[in-house]
Amino acid sequence: MKKIILISLLSFFTLTTFSQKLISREHSISYIENIDFSKIYNKQTGENIPKKEFFKLIEKNPHLPLEKEIGNDGEVTRYLVDLTSNNFLSNTDVNRKKVEKGELFPNFVMTTIDNKKIELDKLKGKFVILRFEMEANSFRFQKQEIIDLDNQINQIKDKKNKIESIIIFTSPLSDIEQGFDLKNSNFNVVANGRNFRDKFSITSFPTTLVIDKNGFLLDYFNRSVDIDLIQIISE
Numbered sequence: 001m002k003k004i005i006l007i008s009l010l011s012f013f014t015l016t017t018f019s020q021k022l023i024s025r026e027h028s029i030s031y032i033e034n035i036d037f038s039k040i041y042n043k044q045t046g047e048n049i050p051k052k053e054f055f056k057l058i059e060k061n062p063h064l065p066l067e068k069e070i071g072n073d074g075e076v077t078r079y080l081v082d083l084t085s086n087n088f089l090s091n092t093d094v095n096r097k098k099v100e101k102g103e104l105f106p107n108f109v110m111t112t113i114d115n116k117k118i119e120l121d122k123l124k125g126k127f128v129i130l131r132f133e134m135e136a137n138s139f140r141f142q143k144q145e146i147i148d149l150d151n152q153i154n155q156i157k158d159k160k161n162k163i164e165s166i167i168i169f170t171s172p173l174s175d176i177e178q179g180f181d182l183k184n185s186n187f188n189v190v191a192n193g194r195n196f197r198d199k200f201s202i203t204s205f206p207t208t209l210v211i212d213k214n215g216f217l218l219d220y221f222n223r224s225v226d227i228d229l230i231q232i233i234s235e
Contacts (some may be wrong), residue, residue: 054081074108102216128210134205142206142224168186175191
């Protein structure tokens with residue numbers, strides 16, 4: 001999966017700004033992303049672009065667009081330079097195919113804040129809940145919805161063998177430690193999940209995905225009240 005990003009000559013960081021559509025178009029967040037210059041490649045030829053050569057390219061075009069490829073573990077595998085593009089794009093997502101309802105969900109390997117590795121392909125036989133949130137320590141975190149989902153999960157017999165639930169925050173561990181205070185929650189917590197958000201084309205928050213026990217996407221949900229886990233599992 002790929003994302004156009006803007007390279008800054010002064011800091012050699014990527015600055016991306018996006019709007020939180022569900023709350024207000026006026027609310028925006030900026031974040032800084034380190035660039036690994038050893039992962040920069042020519043999109044057309046597939047050849048690695050040395051750091052010095054890349055700097056020469058951005059001297060000619062300070063707004064040179066890069067396409068970000070993201071692996072199963074949520075890490076950037078390559079930054080692709082499109083030398084044929086003259087567009088000034090800093091926050092446009094391209095070549096991302098959203099997983100549709102009924103499609104097999106791509107494998108992923110997520111690492112929780114407790115250093116637990118969770119791989120989708122190893123969860124066959126379980127229903128999987130993926131919950132995407134923004135910050136854990138602001139009003140954007142819909143904590144009551146997590147409580148509601150936890151209550152549903154707790155009503156399921158043998159829940160540990162039937163459901164795996166994961167909440168993916170875009171915010172860092174420090175914010176999660178400050179804001180996620182739910183005791184005995186069924187949710188595994190993942191920090192710095194921005195790349196997973198991009199990889200799976202999540203554009204609104206919160207968004208909850210339910211994947212069936214065979215790995216197929218059942219549906220996307222914007223509200224927890226629309227999710228009936230007992231009915232889903234019994235079908």
